[in-house]
Amino acid sequence: MLDRLSSKREIRLLVYGSSLAFFFLLVLLPPLTGVLLRLEQATEIFSNAELAARAQSAIVWSFAIATLVSMLDLGAALPMAWLIARRRGAWRDSLDTLVDIPFIIPTVALGFSSLLFWGQAGGMLGSRSVFQPGLTLVLLLHFAFSYPVVVRVLVGEFQTYQRTYEVVARTLGASPFTAVRTVTLPILKPGLVAAFLLAFARSLSETGATVMVAGAFENGPVFIKNAKDAGFQGPLVFVSTVLILSSVLVFALISIVGRRFKLPLRRVWPSLETRLSSPSSVASRDAVTLIVFLLFVVAPSLFIVLPGVQAIFDGTLGMALNRTGPWSQYWNSIALSYTIGLAATLLNVLAGLPLALLIARVRVGGSITAAIDALVNVPIIIPSIALGVSLSFFWGSFGSLPEFWVLILSHTTITYTYFVRAVAAAVQGMPTELEDAARTLGARPLTVFRRITAPIIKYSLLAGAIMVFTRAIDETGAAVAVSRELKTAPVLLVDWVRGTVAVTASERALGIGFLVITSFATLLVLRLIARRV
Amino acid sequence: MPSVRLVDVTKRFGEVEAIDDVSFQVVDGEYLCVLGPTGSGKTTLLRLIAGLTRPDQGKIYIDGKLVNEIDPEDRNAVYVPQQYALFPHMTALGNVAFGPLSRGRSRQRALKTAQTMLDMMRLGSRVGAFPQELSGGMQQRVALARGLASDSKLLLLDEPLGALDARLRVELRYQLSKLAREAGLTVLHVTHDQEEALSVADRVLVLRSGRIQQAGTPFNIYNNPQSIFVADFVGGSNFLEGIVRERGRDGSTVELREGYKVRVRDVSHLLQERVVVAVRLESVHVRAHSEFNPNELPGEILSRVFLGAFVRYDVGLDSGDMIASRVFFRHSPELFDAGRRVVVDFSPEDATVYTYPYIGISRELEVI
Numbered sequence: 057m058l059d060r061l062s063s064k065r066e067i068r069l070l071v072y073g074s075s076l077a078f079f080f081l082l083v084l085l086p087p088l089t090g091v092l093l094r095l096e097q098a099t100e101i102f103s104n105a106e107l108a109a110r111a112q113s114a115i116v117w118s119f120a121i122a123t124l125v126s127m128l129d130l131g132a133a134l135p136m137a138w139l140i141a142r143r144r145g146a147w148r149d150s151l152d153t154l155v156d157i158p159f160i161i162p163t164v165a166l167g168f169s170s171l172l173f174w175g176q177a178g179g180m181l182g183s184r185s186v187f188q189p190g191l192t193l194v195l196l197l198h199f200a201f202s203y204p205v206v207v208r209v210l211v212g213e214f215q216t217y218q219r220t221y222e223v224v225a226r227t228l229g230a231s232p233f234t235a236v237r238t239v240t241l242p243i244l245k246p247g248l249v250a251a252f253l254l255a256f257a258r259s260l261s262e263t264g265a266t267v268m269v270a271g272a273f274e275n276g277p278v279f280i281k282n283a284k285d286a287g288f289q290g291p292l293v294f295v296s297t298v299l300i301l302s303s304v305l306v307f308a309l310i311s312i313v314g315r316r317f318k319l320p321l322r323r324v325w326p327s328l329e330t331r332l333s334s335p336s337s338v339a340s341r342d343a344v345t346l347i348v349f350l351l352f353v354v355a356p357s358l359f360i361v362l363p364g365v366q367a368i369f370d371g372t373l374g375m376a377l378n379r380t381g382p383w384s385q386y387w388n389s390i391a392l393s394y395t396i397g398l399a400a401t402l403l404n405v406l407a408g409l410p411l412a413l414l415i416a417r418v419r420v421g422g423s424i425t426a427a428i429d430a431l432v433n434v435p436i437i438i439p440s441i442a443l444g445v446s447l448s449f450f451w452g453s454f455g456s457l458p459e460f461w462v463l464i465l466s467h468t469t470i471t472y473t474y475f476v477r478a479v480a481a482a483v484q485g486m487p488t489e490l491e492d493a494a495r496t497l498g499a500r501p502l503t504v505f506r507r508i509t510a511p512i513i514k515y516s517l518l519a520g521a522i523m524v525f526t527r528a529i530d531e532t533g534a535a536v537a538v539s540r541e542l543k544t545a546p547v548l549l550v551d552w553v554r555g556t557v558a559v560t561a562s563e564r565a566l567g568i569g570f571l572v573i574t575s576f577a578t579l580l581v582l583r584l585i586a587r588r589v
Numbered sequence: 590m591p592s593v594r595l596v597d598v599t600k601r602f603g604e605v606e607a608i609d610d611v612s613f614q615v616v617d618g619e620y621l622c623v624l625g626p627t628g629s630g631k632t633t634l635l636r637l638i639a640g641l642t643r644p645d646q647g648k649i650y651i652d653g654k655l656v657n658e659i660d661p662e663d664r665n666a667v668y669v670p671q672q673y674a675l676f677p678h679m680t681a682l683g684n685v686a687f688g689p690l691s692r693g694r695s696r697q698r699a700l701k702t703a704q705t706m707l708d709m710m711r712l713g714s715r716v717g718a719f720p721q722e723l724s725g726g727m728q729q730r731v732a733l734a735r736g737l738a739s740d741s742k743l744l745l746l747d748e749p750l751g752a753l754d755a756r757l758r759v760e761l762r763y764q765l766s767k768l769a770r771e772a773g774l775t776v777l778h779v780t781h782d783q784e785e786a787l788s789v790a791d792r793v794l795v796l797r798s799g800r801i802q803q804a805g806t807p808f809n810i811y812n813n814p815q816s817i818f819v820a821d822f823v824g825g826s827n828f829l830e831g832i833v834r835e836r837g838r839d840g841s842t843v844e845l846r847e848g849y850k851v852r853v854r855d856v857s858h859l860l861q862e863r864v865v866v867a868v869r870l871e872s873v874h875v876r877a878h879s880e881f882n883p884n885e886l887p888g889e890i891l892s893r894v895f896l897g898a899f900v901r902y903d904v905g906l907d908s909g910d911m912i913a914s915r916v917f918f919r920h921s922p923e924l925f926d927a928g929r930r931v932v933v934d935f936s937p938e939d940a941t942v943y944t945y946p947y948i949g950i951s952r953e954l955e956v957i
Binding site for chain 2 (some may be wrong): 062063347474489490492494495496497498499503507508511512
């Protein structure tokens with residue numbers, strides 16, 4: 057019945073049309089117009105010189121940190137991706153899994169874990185603190201959570217890369233190092249740029265964990281959070297607007313410059329590069345890579361386990377399970393987070409699927425498709441707290457909309473990109489002939505999708521949905537900006553760690569620990585389901 | 590019963606006319622090969638008939654019914670792309686049952702039909718295998734079974750042998766036409782390989798830049814090419830430029846460059862008309878000395894290539910033209926080395942004459 061309907065041109069127009077309408081009206085329009093509604097307040101900031109200076113430095117620091125961290129990540133992740141993509145052995149698989157740890161742990165937990173590891177007494181490196189909360193800690197934190205993104209992208213690039221080019225370069229007399237530097241990396245340049253952009257976006261956007269480790273230091277998101285807590289409307293609007301505009305601009309710029317930019321290849325230093333390819337150089341490079349990875353990524357991420365386990369034995373666990381003290385609110389927040397995550401996932405899957413197919417398959421005209429394709433990235437380009445500020449103004453102007461729904465809509469916007477991207481990429485990678493052949497065998501468009509396209513791209517469908525769900529649960533920036541009464545789990549935990557709510561150290565550790573465990577458990581369940589289907 | 594008719598069909602992609610005012614008909618049970626170089630619009634032609642692309646102008650009929658506005662799933666024309674597009678996530682049985690299931694048959698009936706078809710293709714024992722576990726020949730048979738099971742009698746094959754290695758390609762070529770004929774299918778088979786087209790088709794349609802150059806039986810296409818493009822693309826030819834100087838009842842005399850003259854049987858061209866004389870490679874003989882045959886032309890061997898059963902000579906004629914000859918190795922009394930003075934000749938019956946193309950010979954022969 058539905059299959060038959062899908063042959064009708066009007067029905068197809070309706071499905072694609074509503075998905076486009078959803079994207080433009082509910083995803084794209086609110087964040088871009090929200091700040092405009094309050095634009096006249098933005099000028100307030102110029103009457104307060106001190107605030108203006110703070111705002112300016114926060115914005116500059118945001119971009120400076122994102123640039124520096126992304127470059128460091130690229131440098132550190134390249135040899136790691138190489139290890140994972142090219143070596144064989146059991147340890148390779150464990151490395152592969154370990155790399156994802158900062159990815160799986162919610163960023164607020166990562167922030168708290170880093171804070172304990174680097175900053176507080178009892179840290180692994182002895183009894184005194186290594187770093188106070190501030191710029192250095194923010195840099196270390198951002199390095200850690202962007203690292204897996206870069207490694208993942210690069211591993212993917214290395215694995216799909218035609219190694220023949222490299223082999224040919226070797227037979228023409230290039231040492232392994234030279235071959236990779238002059239042949240492989242230039243060919244993979246689009247991947248390098250993509251990895252850089254993703255790390256850049258994450259660093260620019262992250263809020264919850266940054267707030268925890270920032271101390272008195274402010275970048276864009278921290279400034280917005282502080283301004284919101286202090287009730288400074290003007291600065292809030294000003295910095296959000298500037299962040300929204302500049303992030304879109306900077307991304308467009310990097311994409312264009314990245315395409316033009318050529319890796320300098322003027323010279324080859326045969327003897328030096330041959331020495332760099334020698335077994336001993338490779339071994340020391342591997343060692344440095346592993347040490348950097350273990351010390352700056354794995355250890356700070358997993359450090360939370362220690363205080364978490366302590367908290368289980370000091371009686372805090374009992375209180376938590378009995379919902380006494382702050383715990384009643386805690387469990388409510390967890391439930392709220394998961395409800396919102398589910399709702400956002402459902403909405404994005406339903407609304408995003410037709411759009412993904414549109415991007416991948418329907419030729420409405422090359423430039424229009426390309427424009428939609430680029431616009432889909434907007435929600436992850438804009439720092440999520442600025443986006444949240446804008447959304448709260450936009451939905452706030454519909455006075456009667458309950459906060460719960462505003463939260464759902466904001467989380468939907470923030471996570472919209474992931475599902476569409478994953479599915480569009482998968483469909484583009486699938487030969488059209490399969491669908492064409494199926495149609496001529498008598499299958500209607502919906503049958504083709506159900507029986508051919510969906511089963512073939514099922515892994516990406518699930519991966520996209522899982523990504524949306526975990527991102528939604530993990531989101532702090534937008535949630536902080538939007539929330540008034542209701543607090544999602546990450547928002548509540550930021551308050552706990554910042555000390556605005558009276559909780560003990562043990563309770564903090566356990567609260568964060570639970571979040572990590574539930575996240576792990578959900579991911580595990582989702583992946584098992586993914587494997588079954 | 591399936592027949593296909595195209596009337597004045599045009600399809601543009603932007604500025605490019607992929608298919609330019611094409612009309613032709615395929616009759617029921619016919620095996621038609623569409624032969625053309627890369628970019629000639631072959632695939633577009635198939636996609637138009639399958640309904641995967643809509644024409645900008647013209648009408649397409651299947652079984653006498655206008656299908657311009659009909660979706661691919663309702664046309665009963667099975668499109669088989671290069672490498673067959675077997676669904677990788679389904680077994681051979683699942684692939685073949687896909688058509689009947691999509692057309693609303695019960696699962697039981699669909700599976701039964703699929704089994705029957707696979708048995709017919711001698712694949713009864715491999716029903717549970719996934720496409721990637723099957724050999725190229727088996728995959729081809731699954732693709733055919735899948736088409737048959739969907740109740741369609743019209744098969745659209747897009748370079749069905751293109752992805753195979755040379756030996757297998759020749760073997761499967763005959764299997765394909767044999768099975769299609771046994772099953773009573775009407776087939777449109779698209780290829781750029783002239784040998785393939787000539788050997789399997791009932792009729793060949795030569796396509797170039799979206800236009801039909803010539804249609805006819807393989808014998809007819811090879812022996813009576815109507816343009817120098819077809820003469821060159823199907824079988825290969827030598828082309829000598831000249832001007833008609835004499836015209837009698839039993840033939841004409843064409844003057845080549847430097848005053849050399851050849852006799853041809855053709856009488857259809859006017860006196861003083863600029864023409865091209867085409868001669869197949871195997872019609873050109875190479876001899877050490879003149880034997881007072883008609884159309885003898887002196888020249889020098891430029892190169893000799895050994896081709897197994899044949900030897901190919903490239904000869905630079907004293908007229909300034911080039912001529913190539915392909916002779917049976919076993920029939921040639923002696924082998925000539927490069928640099929050797931020789932005399933080539935061909936009989937007037939073996940020469941075909943065309944009007945000189947206004948864009949020049951080399952442009953006329955370009956494949957794109």
